[in-house]
Amino acid sequence: xxxxxxxxxxxxxxxxxxxxxxxxxxxxxxxxxxxxxxxxxxxxxxxxxxxxxxxxxxxxxxxxxxxxxxxxxxxxxxxxxxxxxxxxxxxxxxxxxxxxxxxxxxxxxxxxxxxxxxxxxxxxxxxxxxxxxxxxxxxxxxxxxxxxxxxxxxxxxxxxxxxxxxxxxxxxxxxxxxxxxxxxxxxxxxxxxxxxxxxxxxxxxxxxxxxxxxxxxxxxxxxxxxxxxxxxxxxxxxxxxxxxxxxxxxxxxxxxxxxxxxxxxxxxxxxxxxxxxxxxxxxxxxxxxxxxxxxxxxxxxxxxxxxxxxxxxxxxxxxxxxxxxxxxxxxxxxxxxxxxxxxxxxxxxxxxxxxxxxxxxxxxxxxxxxxxxxxxxxxxxxxxxxxxxxxxxxxxxxxxxxxxxxxxxxxxxxx
Numbered sequence: 001x002x003x004x005x006x007x008x009x010x011x012x013x014x015x016x017x018x019x020x021x022x023x024x025x026x027x028x029x030x031x032x033x034x035x036x037x038x039x040x041x042x043x044x045x046x047x048x049x050x051x052x053x054x055x056x057x058x059x060x061x062x063x064x065x066x067x068x069x070x071x072x073x074x075x076x077x078x079x080x081x082x083x084x085x086x087x088x089x090x091x092x093x094x095x096x097x098x099x100x101x102x103x104x105x106x107x108x109x110x111x112x113x114x115x116x117x118x119x120x121x122x123x124x125x126x127x128x129x130x131x132x133x134x135x136x137x138x139x140x141x142x143x144x145x146x147x148x149x150x151x152x153x154x155x156x157x158x159x160x161x162x163x164x165x166x167x168x169x170x171x172x173x174x175x176x177x178x179x180x181x182x183x184x185x186x187x188x189x190x191x192x193x194x195x196x197x198x199x200x201x202x203x204x205x206x207x208x209x210x211x212x213x214x215x216x217x218x219x220x221x222x223x224x225x226x227x228x229x230x231x232x233x234x235x236x237x238x239x240x241x242x243x244x245x246x247x248x249x250x251x252x253x254x255x256x257x258x259x260x261x262x263x264x265x266x267x268x269x270x271x272x273x274x275x276x277x278x279x280x281x282x283x284x285x286x287x288x289x290x291x292x293x294x295x296x297x298x299x300x301x302x303x304x305x306x307x308x309x310x311x312x313x314x315x316x317x318x319x320x321x322x323x324x325x326x327x328x329x330x331x332x333x334x335x336x337x338x339x340x341x342x343x344x345x346x347x348x349x350x351x352x353x354x355x356x357x358x359x360x361x362x363x364x365x366x367x368x369x370x371x372x373x374x375x376x377x378x379x380x381x382x383x384x385x386x387x388x389x390x391x392x393x394x395x396x397x398x399x400x401x402x403x404x405x406x407x408x409x410x411x412x413x414x415x
Contacts, residue, residue: 003179003185004185004188004189004192005188005192005195007143007173007176007178008116008189008192008194008195008196009195010171010173010176011116011141011143011173011174011176011195011196012115012116012141012196013171013173014141014170014171014173014174015113015115015140015141015174017170017171017174018113018140018141018170018174019092019112019113019139023090023092025168026086026090026136027086027087027137028168029164029168029170030082030085030086030133030136030137031082031083031086032164032167032168033082033129033132033133033136033161033164034079034080034082035079036160036161036164037075037078037079037082037129037160037161038075038076038079040156040160041075041076043160044070044075044153044156044160045070045071045075047152047153047155047156048068048069048070048150048153050152051068051149051150051151051152051153052065052068052069054149055068055149060123060149061253061312062253062313063252063253063312063313064122064123064149064253066251066252066253067122067123067124068123068124068125068149068153070125070153074126077126078126078129078130078157079129081129081133081374081380082129082133082379082380084374084379084380085134085379085380085397086137087379088137088378088379088396088397089397090397091111091138091397091400092111092112092113092138092401093111094110094111095108095109095110095111096108096109098405103412104409104410104412105407105408105409105412106407106408106409107405107406107407108405108406108408109405109406110403110404110406111398111401111403112139112401112402112403112404113138113140113400113401114138114140114197114198114400114401114402115196115197116140116141116142116143116195116196116197117131117141117142117196117197117198117199117200117400118142118143118145118189118190118192118196118198118199118200118217119131119142119145119199119201119382119383120145120186120189120199120200120201120202120203120207120211121144121145121146121147121201121202121203122146122147122149122150122202122203122204123147123149123150124146124202125146125150125153125154125157127146127154127382128144128153128154128157128177129157129161130373130380130381131144132144132157132158132161132175133161133379134379134381134382134396134397134400135174136174136175137397138397138398138400138401141175141176142174142175142176143176143177143178143189143196144158144175144176144177144178145177145178145181145185145186147181147203148181151177151179151181154177155177155179158176158177161175162175187214190211190214190215190217191216191217192217193216193217196217197217197218198217198219199211199215199217199218199219199220200219200220200382200383200395201221202222202382202383203222204224205223205224205310208221208222208223208224220383220385220387220391220395221385221386221387222255222383222385222386223337223338223386223387224255224310224336224338225254225255225256225257225259225336225338225339225384226259226260226308226309226310226334226335227247227255227256227258227259227260227335227336227338227339227341227368227371228258228259228260228261228327228330228331228334228335228340228341229243229244229247229258229260229261229262229341229343230262230264230324230327230331230340230341230342230343230353231244231261231263231264231267231271231343232264232267232327232342232344232346232349232353233264233266233267233344234344234345234349235264235267235271235344235345236345237267237270237271237274239343239365240271240343241271241274241278242367243341243343243365243366243367243368244258244275244278244279245278245279245282246367246369247341247367247368247369248279248282248284248316249282249284250367250369251369252311252312252313252314253312253313254312254369255310255338255384256338256339256368256369256370256371256372257368257369258341258368259309259311259315259316259317260307260316260317260318260319260330260334261275261316261317261318261319262318262319262320262321262326262327262330262331263275263318263319263320263321264320264321264322264323264324264327265291265320265321265322265323268291268292268295268320272292272295272296272318272320273295275295276295276297279296279316280296280297282314283314284314284315284316285300285313285314285315285316286298286299286300286315286318287299287300287302287306287315287316287317287318288300288301288302288317288318288319289301289302289304289318289319289320291319291320292318299318302317302319307319307330307334308333308334308335310336324349324352324353327342327353328353328357331358331359332358335357335358335359336386337358337359337360337386337387338359338360338361338371338384338386339360339361339362339363339368339371340353340357340359340361340362340363340368341362341363341364341366341367342354342363342364342365343364344365350364350365360384360385360386360392360393360394361376361393361394371384371393371394372394373394373395376394378394378395378396378397379396379397380396381394381395382396382399383395385399390402
């Protein structure tokens, strides 16, 4: 039996053990995991420091290094995220009535774990803790395949979580890390359909596409984040400026950062000079359409086919449109179904935008940076699904479960 097959089989067996654990017990384990992360912060940061140095030596992109880098605050955030997950309602076992049939059958549905979740991700060691905790609370085993840049940090984090599992006499295989980042092992992992129930890739567009094209297991896709801010004709311009600066510059190397600014032509003359000044102060490179170009110094002139890029850097694309229909059309053509924002004081326009725009998160007068499981009350997220089967948007506990039918009768037979 190969390493990957054995790892997958062990995870499936471990998931059966966890599926019957009660909520109080799971929460106790999670709180102990959070405490263990804090107690071992020094060891986590030692491993991470070496990997960050190696990444810099290998000229890894700044956005990737930002995602790879941990510090005391980020380790604390991981621990706090696990505590938040422990405080949330447990979806496993929740029931809802479907109906009582005329023949007396009682039909209900109950939430159950997916089984074994496989996470394939790049330089994001925090995913190890988030995914481990989310899958544990929702009754799933998880197999973590991390990119080589963050593998050692992820292994340290996983070993800490596994030590807590052992203390509570649970199988360590509930949280497993593929010990080698070899692409051949990843391919073998994607063929374990007898043991793995779903694969969730999280990373660059190339990784997502590769997993989608090659997996024999159902894939929940987390494609790129081409997020836009649309400034409507009735927007408060100071609010719009704050949303733009925060969404673009607060942290650039993340999928919920703004990559596009769309402005209604009725307020372009007032707003774009404000935007130009603020973006210049923050060192943001601007790419602009022919209507917007003149408001910016040294902006790159964009043709229509140039839009739709995910920069993950201090760079943004700007377009002026004649009306909201133009904004919605632009988003439909160049968005990635991730997060879209409208700034407006018109409630009718806001509701229309939210109904019309196809994205997993659609915001009114709020920064795109809130498109995050923790910020939306999920405790943490295992990813942001940009496809619609079976989840859409930030995936928390409920998204890691499914429903089965429960049918209760008194001896009914079908005629």
